[in-house]
Amino acid sequence: MSHLDLVIKNGTVVTATDTFTSDVGICGERIVALADDLRGKREIDAGGRLILPGGIDSHCHIEQLSSSKVVCADDFFSGTVSAAFGGTTTIIPFAAQHHGQSLRQVVNDYHDCAGPKAVIDYAFHLIITDPTPQVMGQELPALIRDGYTSFKVYMTYDNYQLDDYQMLDVLSLARREGAMVMVHAENHDMIRWLTERLLEKGYSAPKYHAVSHPRIAEGEATHRAICLSEFVDAPLLVVHVSATEAIDAIRNAQSRGLKIYGETCPQYLFLTAKDLDRPGMEGAKYCCSPPPRDEAAQDSVWKGIRSGIFQVFSSDHAPYRFDESGKLAKGKEAAFKDIANGVPGIELRLPLLFSEGVNRSRIDLNRFVSLAATNAAKIYGLYPRKGTIAIGSDADIAIWNPDKAVEVTYDLLHDNVGYTPYEGRSVRGWPETVLSRGRVVVEDGALNADRGSGVFLPCELSEAANPNGALSPELDPRTNFGAEI
DSSP states (O other): OOEEEEEESOOEESHHHHHHHEEEEEETTTTEESSSSOOOEEEOOOOOOOEEOOOOEEOOOOOOOOOTBOOOOOOOOHHHHOOOOOEEEEEEEEOOOTTTHHHHHHHHHHHHHHHTOOOSEEEEEEEEEEHHHHIIIIIIIHHTTTTTOEEEEEEESSBBBBHHHHHHHHHHHHHTTTTTEEEEEEEEOHHHHHHHHHTTTTOSTTHHHHHHHHHHHHHHHHHHHHHHHHHTTTTTEEEEEOOOOHHHHHHHHTTTTOEEEEOOOOHHOOHHHHGSSOOOGGGGGGGOSSSOOOHHHHHHHHHHHHTTSSEOOHHHHOOOOSSTTTTTTTTTOGGGGGGGOOOTTTTTTHHHHHIIIIIITTSHHHHHHHIIHOOOOOOHHHHTTTSSOOOTBOOOOEEEEEEEEEEOOOOOOSSSSSOOTTTTTTEEEEEEEETTTTTTEEETTTOOTTTOSOOOOOOOOOGGGGGTOOGGGGGGGGTTTSSSS
């Protein structure tokens, strides 16, 4: 097949279901051959390497104005460059509506930001904070049909929170249209009540952010969100799960056959509440919601990953600089409630999971690929164009050196945040060469992609969002109940 533009040779191909030795033949933007002894205009020797689907980070905040009016440090150039160097070839950030805004105009504004800058491909989730009759009756149904088939709602934050009645409206619309709802599940009034009492006592340091977001607030809200979704028979994905109480609620729902999906993030495997208790304001770097918990919660999250309770592993990259433009926008001595919420992690998401998951035998390579790419592609309507290595799929590929040892320092990374919460951590396993639609975008430590060369991906309706449809085994948690939990 001498017509091939590029051949990746001598590596081990890994998908969510299979591991095999094969050359990968690429013509244009697509994979066109999986066979031995392929020849192409250019050949990459992947001997001793793993050939994995490019990662899909389906939860990240890029060039977004937060609910507290703080702007992310990363725009669509720095954010996508950082993602690419971490082995991710598709991101799904949020087009975030604020009160009074037209949802259609919000989407147009985010396209204006992303189009000229992104170096890898992207889709958009919507954030619904103002479900007016215009939004619910006209804009949202039309946007779903235009390829924006997933949206996030919040059960907390003063400027984002929906009440249960509004949640039911959004869930029932999603059921009717075949879209997927994601939920940030924390009990707002529990957090508000506890925050006020902590501040009354003078407890304002960053470490009290973790105290003010108790595990029971996450567990209660998760249970309530599941009840609301069950009431209107709508699938639901619970994002950034950190607490055992929330994991138990998701497990129970899945065991009853409900289409409830779970997502977790690196901060709940590698950080704890102790990180918020650092000298001065250093703990502010680790403030996110839900907050990191303790070692027992970390163990529960790992068990949820191993047993299939979590289908998705995302970064929840929320990049705020450690200065007055970001974390400390309310001042260098700001109380914990005024510290911008979120931690960076888009570039280290996959190396961290590979190092501590695969290389420490907590998960196998196929589960890694499922969590890193395939399940997100299926849940959010991008499969099989994205999320796998198959004939006809986009040539989105990360060539991994499974034994490469790296000590994490911020200087190694490519985001615009200025620090990493994983500074000094040693990881083993690293993506060395990354392809996006057949283009070699990262090679030999250098970026080979132009601004604006990424493309927007309209999302299809997915099997996961159909309350009555059958699920593939990778998305059906009931197939994993024999695993360790």
